[in-house]
Amino acid sequence: xxxxxxxxxxxxIVAPAFNAAAVRAEFPILAREINGHPLVYLDSAASxxxxxxxxxxxxHYETTxxxxxxxxxxxxxxxxxxxxxxAREIVRHHLHARSTREIVFVxxxxxxxxxVANSWGRGNVGAGDEILITYLEHHANIVPWQMLCAATxxxxxxxxxxxxxxxxxxxxxxxLSARTRLVALAHVSNALGTVLPVQEIVHLAHARxxxxxxxxxxxxxxxxxxxxxxxxxxxxxxxxxxxxxxxxGVLYARESLLATMPPWQGGGDMILSVxxxxxxxxxxxxxxxxxxxxxxxxxxxxxxxxxxxxxGIAAVAAHEHALLQLAxxxxxxxxxxxxxxxxxxxxxxxxxxxxxxxxxxIGTILDSEGIAIRTGHHCAMPIMEAFGLAATARAxxxxxNSTDDVERLVEGLKKVRQVFG
Amino acid sequence: xxxxxxxxxxxxxxxxxxxxxGHLDPADAQAAGHNPLCGDKLNLTLRLQGDRLVDxxxxxxxxxxxTASASLMTEAVKGRSRDEIAQLFEQVHTLxxxxxxxxxxxxxxxxxxxxxxxxxxxxxxxxxxxxxxNAALERAPAPVSTE
Numbered sequence: 001x002x003x004x005x006x007x008x009x010x011x012x013i014v015a016p017a018f019n020a021a022a023v024r025a026e027f028p029i030l031a032r033e034i035n036g037h038p039l040v041y042l043d044s045a046a047s048x049x050x051x052x053x054x055x056x057x058x059x060h061y062e063t064t065x066x067x068x069x070x071x072x073x074x075x076x077x078x079x080x081x082x083x084x085x086x087a088r089e090i091v092r093h094h095l096h097a098r099s100t101r102e103i104v105f106v107x108x109x110x111x112x113x114x115x116v117a118n119s120w121g122r123g124n125v126g127a128g129d130e131i132l133i134t135y136l137e138h139h140a141n142i143v144p145w146q147m148l149c150a151a152t153x154x155x156x157x158x159x160x161x162x163x164x165x166x167x168x169x170x171x172x173x174x175x176l177s178a179r180t181r182l183v184a185l186a187h188v189s190n191a192l193g194t195v196l197p198v199q200e201i202v203h204l205a206h207a208r209x210x211x212x213x214x215x216x217x218x219x220x221x222x223x224x225x226x227x228x229x230x231x232x233x234x235x236x237x238x239x240x241x242x243x244x245x246x247x248x249g250v251l252y253a254r255e256s257l258l259a260t261m262p263p264w265q266g267g268g269d270m271i272l273s274v275x276x277x278x279x280x281x282x283x284x285x286x287x288x289x290x291x292x293x294x295x296x297x298x299x300x301x302x303x304x305x306x307x308x309x310x311x312g313i314a315a316v317a318a319h320e321h322a323l324l325q326l327a328x329x330x331x332x333x334x335x336x337x338x339x340x341x342x343x344x345x346x347x348x349x350x351x352x353x354x355x356x357x358x359x360x361x362i363g364t365i366l367d368s369e370g371i372a373i374r375t376g377h378h379c380a381m382p383i384m385e386a387f388g389l390a391a392t393a394r395a396x397x398x399x400x401n402s403t404d405d406v407e408r409l410v411e412g413l414k415k416v417r418q419v420f421g
Numbered sequence: 422x423x424x425x426x427x428x429x430x431x432x433x434x435x436x437x438x439x440x441x442x443g444h445l446d447p448a449d450a451q452a453a454g455h456n457p458l459c460g461d462k463l464n465l466t467l468r469l470q471g472d473r474l475v476d477x478x479x480x481x482x483x484x485x486x487x488t489a490s491a492s493l494m495t496e497a498v499k500g501r502s503r504d505e506i507a508q509l510f511e512q513v514h515t516l517x518x519x520x521x522x523x524x525x526x527x528x529x530x531x532x533x534x535x536x537x538x539x540x541x542x543x544x545x546x547x548x549x550x551x552x553x554x555n556a557a558l559e560r561a562p563a564p565v566s567t568e
Contacts, residue, residue, distance in 0.1 A: 356437075358484035360459040361428075364540060368424045377460050390460035390482050419428050420485070 018319040020402040023311065026051040027400050037370025040408045045190050045218060045349055045396030046374050047240045050304070054244055057303035058296050068292055070269055084295050087302030088285075091250050094305045095235065096226040101255050101284040105298050108249035109217040110140040112236030113184070115251055115288065116213055117144035119264040120234075121182070127153030129181040134159045134167055135386050136189040136196070139379045141215045145184060154181070161386055165192040165341030173204055180205075183212045187219035187235075191380040191394070192341025193324075193349030195219075202231050211257065217241050221398065222320060222347045224313045227252050239297060243399075244304030248297030251288075258284055265290040308399070316399045320348035323397045327406045334413055340392050348397035351378075354413070357420045359393040365419055366412045373409075426536030427543070428485065431493075435533075436485035441495035443478040450561035454481075454553030456545055461487045465553045469561055472502045479550065486543050490534060491550035497531055503558060510551050517544050 024030050027049045032039055041049060061083060067076035069084045085100070092100045106112045125131065131145045135158050142156075149156045159172035167185075176183070183205045188195050202212045213234035219225055221242040227235050234257075239248040253261070263270055263281055267290035272280045281287045308316065327350045331337055336355035354362060363375035374394045377384045384390065395409055448466035455462055461483035468476040477499060479491045494513075498506050512528055515521065520538045537547045 358459075358482075358488075360461075360484035360543075360546065361486070364427065364543060365424060376458060381460075384460070390462065419424065420433065 018311075018315045020319065020400065024400040024402065026053070026307075028052065028055070030400060034370040034372070035368050040369075040371040040401075040405045042395040042397065042401065042405065042409060043372045043374050044221070044398035044401075045193075045241070045378075045394065047246070048221060048243050048398050049400065050245070050300075051243055051307050053307045053310075054300045054303045058245065058300045061296050061299045066295070069295055070286070080295055083299050084293070087298040090302040090305050094220075094225075094309070095250075095252050096228050097252055098228065099255060102252055102258060104251040104253065104258075104285040104288045105293050106236075106249045106251050106288075107247055107294070108238040108240070109138075109215055109236045110144075110238075110249075112234075112249055112251035113140055113213065113215065114144045115264050116234050116236075116253070117148045119261040119288070120257065121145075121148040122152070123260075123262065125149075125152050125154045125181045128179060129154040130157055130177065130179040131155070132157050132159065132172070132175055132180050132183045134172065134185045134196070135161045135383050136165075136167065136186055136192065136194060137184075137380065137382070138186065138190050138215060138217070139381070140217075141184055141186060141213075142382065155179075158382065161194075161383065164343055165189070165194045166343040166345075167194070167196055169197065169200070172201070176204060176208055176210065178208075180208065180210050183210055185212075185214065187214045187216045187225070188222065188347045189341070189380070189383070190218045190349070191378040191383050191392070192343065192351050193218075193346040193396075194341060194343040195223075195345035195347055197345075198232065199230055206231065211254075218347060218349075221308070223317050233257055239301040239304065242301075242304055243307060244301035245294075245297045248294045248301045250301075255284065258288075261288075263287050263290070267291045269293070311399055319399065320397050320401075323401055323403065323406060324348040324350065326403055327395065327397070327409065330406060330410045331413070334410070334417075336417075337413065340387055340389065348401075349394060350396075351392045351394045353389065353392055354416065354420075357416055359391040361420070362393045362413070362416050365416045366409070369408070369412045369415060371409060371412045423536070423539065427540055429533050429536060431530060431533035432485060432489040435489035435492040439479075439488050439492040441478050441492065441499070443480055445476060445478045450557045452553050452557035452560060454549045454556070456483075456487070456549050458545065459484060459487075461546065461549060463487065463491060463549055463553050465491075465550070465557050467554075467557055467561065472504075474498055474501055474503070474506060474558075477554070479553075483549070484543075484546050486534075486537060486546040487549050490547040493531055493533065494550045494554065497529065498554065506554070506558070510555065513551060514548065517547050 029049050065079045067080045069081040088100045088103050091103050145156050160168045205212045211233035214232045216237040220237040233254045235252040240246040270290040340351040359375035376391050445466035449469045451466045453464050463481040465479045
């Protein structure tokens with residue numbers, strides 16, 4: 001090939017770092033049509049789709065390994081236990097936690113935060129104390145603290161957000177006080193995509209001896225997370241937002257804190273011995289996993305994290321960032337469309353409104369074109385309120401999305417404008 | 422699933438220029454409707470003379486279907502008795518959820534909502550105003566009986 005020809009075809013001489021079409025092919029559901037159009041799935045922030053690797057891992061477990069864990073002497077039970085505990089090790093490795101003793105399997109981010117509010121919260125938060133969150137939080141990181149405050153007489157404070165969707169760090173700093181018992185905030189905002197400066201926040205909080213909980217539901221799918229480097233005390237995420245099954249999630253808790261926390265739910269598996277008078281509790285982390293756990297879910301989550309690692313989290317992040325840039329550029333160029341949340345550091349989430357068109361109508365018209373987006377308040381009503389909005393339309397991207405998906409979205413939005421004028 | 426059936430010209434017109442939009446003060450009754458799925462909020466105020474709904478206004482924020490449905494509803498129910506309104510609601514409900522072959526001629530312009538039945542996710546948008554009206558009528562003082 002002559003150098004001139006190469007110069008004319010730059011796309012072919014640069015080896016693609018990330019093969020979005022090949023990644024997409026790993027997700028069977030993305031092959032289906034919706035309303036006569038190939039599916040464009042832009043709702044991964046609500047729930048991502050599952051790759052074959054996850055579906056097969058779950059099927060393999062269900063068809064060859066299933067029995068209850070931590071109980072039987074028979075082979076299946078031992079295999080199921082090994083597979084379940086192997087998933088815990090995959091999670092530990094993925095989060096760079098020190099020990100699997102710090103990895104508790106739960107139903108999802110919501111249950112993880114409720115566990116901390118009920119177990120750690122009841123023992124450490126009292127009347128007059130304060131819990132500091134931000135206006136960007138998902139309801140899952142608001143309501144459990146409201147419930148804890150109602151039960152203990154503590155107060156819930158929320159740090160404000162700047163007009164571009166970034167946390168007002170100065171205001172946050174000013175709201176930290178001698179009464180603050182816990183800081184709880186999103187690593188990445190689900191409604192706007194803002195990436196929060198969590199390391200700096202942990203540093204500020206720890207300087208006052210305040211532990212920090214991070215809601216990582218929107219971060220784990222999009223970036224490498226190192227809980228030791230961040231130095232947070234609690235980190236929660238959900239399986240189904242990171243290409244794993246629903247009904248499984250993780251609470252990472254610093255061992256020195258977890259060791260002091262009483263069990264939240266009682267039952268089988270979380271005990272060493274039980275008499276009618278009293279029980280002695282199991283070791284970490286099983287003390288916090290009462291009852292038969294979601295074994296296949298944990299195994300599916302392990303497969304999902306390994307799938308993400310196999311793609312390379314840095315490559316996925318770079319691919320998604322390119323999609324975010326393209327979508328931001330193309331949507332900004334559409335008349336009477338306004339982006340909501342334009343933080344400098346963002347995950348691949350584009351929240352927007354169109355003048356004269358309610359987000360719900362945008363969602364219906366895009367759906368008729370086979371494009372799935374989220375419309376509404378995104379379970380984050382306080383931030384919507386702060387922006388004076390009842391709802392936005394939100395397109396969120398995952399590893400399987402492509403530049404074609406962005407173009408289809410743009411065409412769909414032009415159709416919305418045609419209908420509504 | 423035909424988009425044009427949902428966003429008919431009448432719907433788009435009533436969304437752009439909702440009729441009876443605003444707030445009656447004083448009013449005989451008021452109610453607020455809320456659709457938590459999409460965040461739609463609707464406030465309704467009304468005046469009665471005896472059993473008859475003589476005036477009503479709505480405001481709030483909602484999607485095109487919810488706004489147009491409320492606007493069309495205010496035109497359709499103004500001047501009607503409670504019984505007539507209850508019958509109309511029943512017919513609209515059937516139109517939205519289980520449309521039968523022959524729509525009653527009585528529905529008039531409300532027939533513009535016929536396309537909603539094809540979009541199950543949007544039925545709640547169209548019926549929010551009717552549920553809100555019901556709530557307001559239930560709160561309104563019952564007419565004094567002369568018997």
